[in-house]
Amino acid sequence: MSIVFVPKKLRGKAKINQETIQRLLDENDQLIRCITEYMQKGRAVECVQYQQILHRNIVYLATIADASPDDTPPVTNCSSSNASTPALNGHEGTQ
Numbered sequence: 001m002s003i004v005f006v007p008k009k010l011r012g013k014a015k016i017n018q019e020t021i022q023r024l025l026d027e028n029d030q031l032i033r034c035i036t037e038y039m040q041k042g043r044a045v046e047c048v049q050y051q052q053i054l055h056r057n058i059v060y061l062a063t064i065a066d067a068s069p070d071d072t073p074p075v076t077n078c079s080s081s082n083a084s085t086p087a088l089n090g091h092e093g094t095q
Contacts, residue, residue, distance in 0.1 A: 016064055028057050 031054040038047045 021061065021064065024057050024061055028054055031057070 031050050035047045035050050035054070038044070038050070
């Protein structure tokens with residue numbers, strides 16, 4: 001059973017830590033392997049339940065990520081070849 005299943009009385013009270021996130025990522029890895037195996041065997045109907053759990057886990061992880069403070073600077077894409085690269089770690093970019 002997925003660790004995302006939490007009784008209603010405990011929802012919102014669970015502590016989110018790196019261990020919980022890693023367990024979800026490991027579970028997602030296993031779900032993807034199961035889905036792939038079933039698909040290769042032509043058993044697509046059996047994949048549906050695993051796909052639903054995987055989807056719920058991904059949405060849950062995305063919700064955690066959205067609620068987390070953003071401590072990394074945004075990545076910028078330079079479309080002009082003449083533009084200098086953004087400064088990184090206090091160093092000026094080069095052309």
